Amino acid sequence: SNIDAKVTKRLKIGVQVNGRQEVRTNPGVPGGDDYWLPRFAILRNLPYERPYANDNPEYLNTISQNDANWGFINYKNAGKFKQEWRVLQLNGDAEWQVPGIKGLTLRGVYSYYIADLLYNNQEYTYRTYTYRPATDVYEQTGGSINPWREKEQVKQINVTTQAQLNYNANFGEHSIAATVVAERISNQRRRNWARSIPPSNALALMYFATFADYQDQEERSARVGYIGRVNYNYANKYYVELSGRRDGSSAFPPALRSALFPMASIGWRITNENFMKNVFGGHLTDLKLRASYGRLGDDNYNEGFNSDQRGFLPSFFFLEGYRYNANGVAIINGQPLVVSRDAGVPQTNISWFNSNMADVGADFTLFNGKITGSWDYFYRKRTGLRALREDVLVPNEIGYLLPFENLNSDAVYGHEGSLTYNGKAGEINFNVGANYLYSRSKYLEVYKPRYENSWQKYRTAREDRLNRIDWGYEVDGQFQTQEEINNYPVNIDGQGNRTLIPGDLKYKDINGDGKIDGYDERPIGYGGPLPNINLGFTLGFSWKAIDFNMDFSGGAGYTWFQNYEQRWAFQNNGNFNTIFEDRWHRADMRDLNSEWIPGKYPANRYNQGGHSNYNKTSTFWAHNVWYIRARTIQLGYTVPARIMNMVRLNKARFFVNASNLFSIDNVAQYNIDPEIQDDNGLQFPQMRNVNFGFNLTF
Known part of the structure; x- marks a missing residue:
């Protein structure tokens, strides 16, 4: 639901509330995927192997691949998978026109998102049979003896607050717009997951005596940003936009937490120039040329992860500490004990990686709007992708790995365009359009890789190569x-x-x-x-x-x-x-x-x-x-x-x-x-x- 109200002559408020409740159920097949498994069964099961013994649906047939028998994919034999989502999104905003300064407004935005997930899955044990025609007996000859019961609960809470100061003004043929924004984002995720081995398919509840595994997690993250933007255009002919933002992220150590990201763009509506009035016989209705360059930051420090980079980094990787119940146990007096171990060398040199983006393009209109189109060329270079210093060797006896650093870079480049024709034939109005996007990505700098020979360099090198x-x-x-x-x-x-x-x-x-x-x-x-x-x-x-x-x-x-x-x-x-x-x-x-x-x-x-x-x-x-x-x-x-x-x-x-x-x-x-x-x-x-x-x- 949406509610908008004009409280006073200068004050407007709005509230938007939406939510959903979603329930998904399917048989409790391994992996929870009852869509893939039947297709897999088509090519796994032999043509002479029937899903049911003697074609009797009360008895699953023993075949060479029981786990791919589509006959068990039902609630009776496989169990039940159930996933419930409850999501609520609340947005509120208020805008106040500041008295005494025309075009100046103060705006506040608050967003609250909460999502609850309840995941229940039970995979049954089941029996399979072979039919003996001579005695008319269904003999149990196989089945599944590995029960699986799991339950997961996840709560996700995201809160965003913004304060904006906006200014818009026209002075003759000059137009100015400016915006200043302060933003705070906080995210919290709690998760617990439990698995048990039920002694019977009839026991849907989980009991402590049957517990096999338990996980309890909590993750928090926050970002603070300050944004400024100024737009100027003269006579709808020349356009300039300057903007920048300074963001801080809890993902990084305090000394590397904040960074500045500037952006700029220019535009020229060339058809508003006098010398273009009669070009192309006046058929060129509008042509705007534009270019932009900017830098954005990304605090997803696991972006660009590669299998040779030895795993994802955990949250708060820059802190010293210990890890409990990780990498085995200690045997003391013949008894296994859960232990803590050093978390390793703190990763204190990881910060934002930057996306430097450039774009040049044009928008055009022909024949008073019958044909419209646009074309762009773009190039995005990412710098500061995480990597290890492969030229530094650390003896295995130390027990630690080198820390990751912002060392590598890559790029994505390409072009895109669109073209639309709007026409009329008698009483029929019609439009035909087409668009395309071509892009490629490549590695750029790769920090000092080591190669044992020329073939390995040719085969595995990534620097300055398409990925x-x-x-x-x-x-x-x-x-x-x-x-x-x-x-x-x-x-x-x-x-x-x-x-x-x-x-x-x-x-x-x-x-x-x-x-x-x-x-x-x-x-x-x-x-x-x-x-x-x-x-x-x-x-x-x-x-x-x-x-x-x-x-x-x-x-x-x-x-x-x-x-x-x-x-x-x-x-x-x-x-x-x-x-x-x-x-x-x-x-x-x-x-x-x-x-x-x-x-x-x-x-x-x-x-x-x-x-x-x-x-x-x-x-x-x-x-x-x-x-x-x-x-x-x-x-x-x-x-x-x-x-x-x-x-x-x-x-x-x-x-x-x-x-x-x-x-x-x-x-x-x-x-x-x-x-x-x-x-x-x-x-x-x-x-x-x-x-x-x-x-x-x-």
Whole structure:
């Protein structure tokens, strides 16, 4: 609910309150993911293994992979997972026009957010059976004997307060706006989690005697900031903005807690100049050029964490102290005792890392608003990313690691643009739009890395290189005959090619040493699941009482590698992926001397993920994904006003909309979502939704 009130001529206040209660339930499957597991079961379970013994739903069947039997994914057999959220957001603001100074206002803002999470999960033990037809008996032959009961409670409280002083004034063709803000943010999170081993599925409550684990956590953080901003424009032609903020964060030691972050931008509406009045025949309605540069700080000191950086830093890492119940126990008089140990060298040199951002761009309008568009080039350089001084060696006997420091840097750069056409054909108003974003990121400074040889430097160096790069082997076709294999000079499988048959992969011997090994790897793909190119398309029209809108989004410039169930047949003794029907095979499967029939994939081997065809990331399994997805499509009808007047309604609109209705992409043959995250393609695809509804205005 929203409440706004004008208390006096100069004082306005407002209150906004919103909240939600959310309950999510599903069977208590391991990991709490009852969406992924059924999809996994499709490729894990063998086709002749039924979920229920004798197809009787009262008896789970004993199969080779009981944990992937979709038959147990229900509340009766698996247990129950329940997650409850209760969230309340309260915002209040007050604005007072200061008397005696026109355009000067004082504004205060208060925000209070509280969220409670109650998480309950119980995973049942269950029995599986084998049906004996001769005796018509269901014999227990397996099941799960590992009960799991857990409960978690989390309370999150965020409080933000602001005091603002705003000034706006016009002096002829000069306009000035200024803002000064003082801000304080405090966050608090409390969490406790308990796990027990219940002796029976019927015992939903947790008892001390069955406790197996308990965690109790409390985290606090705070930030204080002071912000200033001045805007100036002359005749809507020249624009200047100067701003800066000084922030302090509790995340860092007192001496490094505060930092200043300045920003500036300029703009020039060139079409307001006299010399531009008749340029392009007057068809250029508006053109604004702009540029900005600024620095922002980030106190997330674990940002940029890498696996070679030995773990995340805990809160208050800059303090000396001890850690209780960490890294084992002490044995005294034959009895294990929980101990405290030194927390290690305080990390006293970590502070903010900075994002230095530059942007140049233009906004334009043609033909009195029929065509509008914008274009930007941006470059963001982050400095002060945490790292270790790798050139300083510390003996293991000391028992400590070197502290982290703000040493490294990286950059993100790219460009984006949009273009929209607004038109009219008779009584039809329509618009067509498109936008794109291209970006890449790269490492810049990396503090004095150590390399043992030139190959290691080539393979692992990061400085001044693009990140998100996948390395692998280049495939140069498939063997066509056994004679070709016998005469091939390069040792592919490490066994003189004796494990190879026609249809197997040929790898390029990049370094020419006569064998395929790690020295032949080269960059072959874009690392990570995020596209480097993002696209968007919109189309809309209205005709009388009917309106229609379509919104498409797309992506390209990222690589998906087939793996696991998508790479070799019968992975982990599982089912057969139908994509491998298109494979090299004998004309007569019972005659080893019959001719080879070519196919897309190498000949099937039973669960041989270690074979040279499958144990190497290569261009054969790489796909540079692109897609265009129908994000939303909506059709609406607004009831004419003459009918609304009869029923005393101001407005009524009926609509039907759909989201994620379809996609056009280059991975549809693998039955996966193009916005793929998993190598095996088993992630749950984006939901397709169709909604019907109406809006009434009284």
